[in-house]
Amino acid sequence: MKKLYFLFLSSDRFPPFRVDVKSLFQEEFVERGHRIDWLLQSSEPTERSFVTPWGGGKAWVGKRHSAKGAWSALLNQLYGFLNDLKVFRLARQNRYDFIQVKDKFIAALMVMWICRRQRGRFVYWLSFPFPESYLYRAQQGKGYSNFPLLDRVRGHLFGFLLYRIILPAADHVFVQSKQMKMDVAAKGIPAGKLTAVPMGVAFSKISFLSQSDISTRQMHVVYIGSLSPTRQIEFLVELFKQVVEICPNARLHLIGGETEADIARLRRIADQLGIGKQVTICGFMPLEAAWEYVRQANVCVSPLAPNPTFTPASPTKLVEYLAFGKPVVANDHPEQREVLEKSGGGICVPYEKEAFAKAILELLQDPDKAADMGQRGRRYVEQHRSYQVIADRVESKYYEMLGCSSDLKN
Numbered sequence: 001m002k003k004l005y006f007l008f009l010s011s012d013r014f015p016p017f018r019v020d021v022k023s024l025f026q027e028e029f030v031e032r033g034h035r036i037d038w039l040l041q042s043s044e045p046t047e048r049s050f051v052t053p054w055g056g057g058k059a060w061v062g063k064r065h066s067a068k069g070a071w072s073a074l075l076n077q078l079y080g081f082l083n084d085l086k087v088f089r090l091a092r093q094n095r096y097d098f099i100q101v102k103d104k105f106i107a108a109l110m111v112m113w114i115c116r117r118q119r120g121r122f123v124y125w126l127s128f129p130f131p132e133s134y135l136y137r138a139q140q141g142k143g144y145s146n147f148p149l150l151d152r153v154r155g156h157l158f159g160f161l162l163y164r165i166i167l168p169a170a171d172h173v174f175v176q177s178k179q180m181k182m183d184v185a186a187k188g189i190p191a192g193k194l195t196a197v198p199m200g201v202a203f204s205k206i207s208f209l210s211q212s213d214i215s216t217r218q219m220h221v222v223y224i225g226s227l228s229p230t231r232q233i234e235f236l237v238e239l240f241k242q243v244v245e246i247c248p249n250a251r252l253h254l255i256g257g258e259t260e261a262d263i264a265r266l267r268r269i270a271d272q273l274g275i276g277k278q279v280t281i282c283g284f285m286p287l288e289a290a291w292e293y294v295r296q297a298n299v300c301v302s303p304l305a306p307n308p309t310f311t312p313a314s315p316t317k318l319v320e321y322l323a324f325g326k327p328v329v330a331n332d333h334p335e336q337r338e339v340l341e342k343s344g345g346g347i348c349v350p351y352e353k354e355a356f357a358k359a360i361l362e363l364l365q366d367p368d369k370a371a372d373m374g375q376r377g378r379r380y381v382e383q384h385r386s387y388q389v390i391a392d393r394v395e396s397k398y399y400e401m402l403g404c405s406s407d408l409k410n
Contacts, residue, residue: 004034004398005057007090009111010102010125013043014061015054019316019387020127021102023202028391030056037094039087039107041080049083060086087111091118097402098123098171103130105158108166116169121401124170129180131159133309144230163187172401174394179334180312195397198314198335203386206291206323219250219364222297222326224290224317227256227266227281232305234269239353241273243360250278250364253293257284294324298370299363302330306351319385322346322377327370329359342384345377 008025016022025036038059045066052059062083065075084107091099091114098121101108108124115122134155137145145151167173167189175181178196185191221243227233233254240252252275254266263281270279282293294300300321304310314335321328322339328346330336340348347362349355363370383389 002399002402002404003032004029004097004395005036005095006034006123006398007037007039007087007094007096007099008055008102009039009084009087009100009104009107011104012040012102014038014040014059015043016040019202020197020199023200023387024391024394026055027202028387029395032391032395034395037090037096039084039090041076041083060090081106084110088114091120096120098398100125103127105161105166109161112166112169115171121171122169123172123174123398123401124166125174126162126167126180126184127176129183129309129312131155131162134158136307136309163189172397174397175312177312177314177335178338183312195393197390197394198385199316199319200385200387200390201316201319201323201381203323203382203388206320219247219299220253220293220297221250221299221301221360221364222253222255222293223301223303224255224294224320225302225315227254227262227283229262229265230305230307233266233303235303235305235351235353236301236356237266237269237275237279238273239357240279241275242353242357243364244275244278246361247364250360252279253282253297254280255282255285255290255293291320291324294321294326297321297324297326298367299360300324300326300328301356301360302328302336303351303356304331304333304336319381322374323381323385325374325378327363327373328377329356329363331356339380339385343377343380345373345380347373 010021012018012021016026029036035057036055037057038055040059041062042064044064046063049063050061052061060083062079064079065072087110099111099115100123101111102125111122114120134151138148138152138155141148173189173194174197175184175194177198181194181196184194223236225231236252243250263283266281270276302315302318304313304315311334318328318330318336318339322343322345328340330340330346330348331351332348337348340346347359349359
């Protein structure tokens with residue numbers, strides 16, 4: 001079988017922690033013998049760029065300024081751009097099968113130009129609707145955006161670059177979900193060159209704890225994700241009061257990395273509702289520690305606020321919950337609805353406090369039903385959302401783009 005050799009420019013910092021990069025490419029693709037070179041910016045402050053063996057090939061890591069503030073942010077943008085310029089030299093020196101760009105616009109224009117001159121192949125990976133997000137922030141104004149006018153300019157500029165120049169020029173485009181595929185196709189990009197790659201899990205790393213092993217003395221409801229105001233997690237805190245009124249031993253655990261101000265705001269809401277002792281707000285913690293909360297959970301929740309930029313999302317938390325064998329309560333959202341309907345791993349409800357509370361109580365009060373849902377959800381993820389399965393689909397698309405049939409990859 002032919003082994004792929006490609007260059008990957010990503011907005012992720014080095015070393016990447018997002019599973020769609022780390023588990024899919026740096027682990028699964030490397031284990032298959034493919035070679036990947038990387039252009040990334042350091043996640044930690046460093047005074048100089050460096051090159052290091054990583055991810056099946058080499059990583060050219062750009063330097064990063066240590067200070068905070070607008071000036072530092074501009075410097076880091078410049079450092080990232082200068083690091084991306086190395087793509088010109090690397091493309092001349094190496095015979096890549098293709099060059100892939102994830103969530104970068106200026107870098108994509110450079111790669112597009114290189115591939116056109118060298119008759120190479122250009123792949124774009126879109127994980128979030130950035131133009132739409134900037135325009136939404138500008139429309140919402142204060143509370144969402146510090147610079148609405150700047151966000152409006154960014155939204156229109158990035159939208160023009162993405163949908164009029166970058167994606168039409170790409171040989172193939174990977175998007176985050178089926179909904180995003182439909183949204184991008186509606187912009188005029190041929191559906192035939194769009195592939196939806198939803199979030200998955202490194203299934204071998206997920207340890208299972210059956211419902212029968214969990215203490216019923218307290219009933220644990222767990223949320224993992226952002227606690228920022230745009231996520232409207234006060235929705236969960238407020239509806240949990242209804243849960244506690246029926247199940248006084250229920251406990252809500254909120255785990256997510258945001259500012260102390262965001263955490264304090266949620267604690268204040270819980271105290272005002274009289275459920276401060278029933279709500280634990282942990283803030284950021286290492287992934288393994290967060291997963292331990294999930295392992296001990298009776299029910300996990302995945303609320304997605306009615307924000308149009310969340311509509312094409314593929315929530316990682318949802319499939320992680322299911323991989324742990326946990327029943328999930330999630331609101332009606334394209335990806336969440338499809339996964340829960342196909343897996344039978346949870347309950348999908350409207351984005352309403354009463355509906356959410358009722359579904360949580362239903363699962364807390366019927367542990368047999370919760371256990372059955374958890375087992376069905378875990379089977380579904382293993383069969384459809386493990387990164388081994390996802391890697392098969394992505395790898396097949398690469399070979400298809402290169403003109404290799406499924407039985408002639410050599």
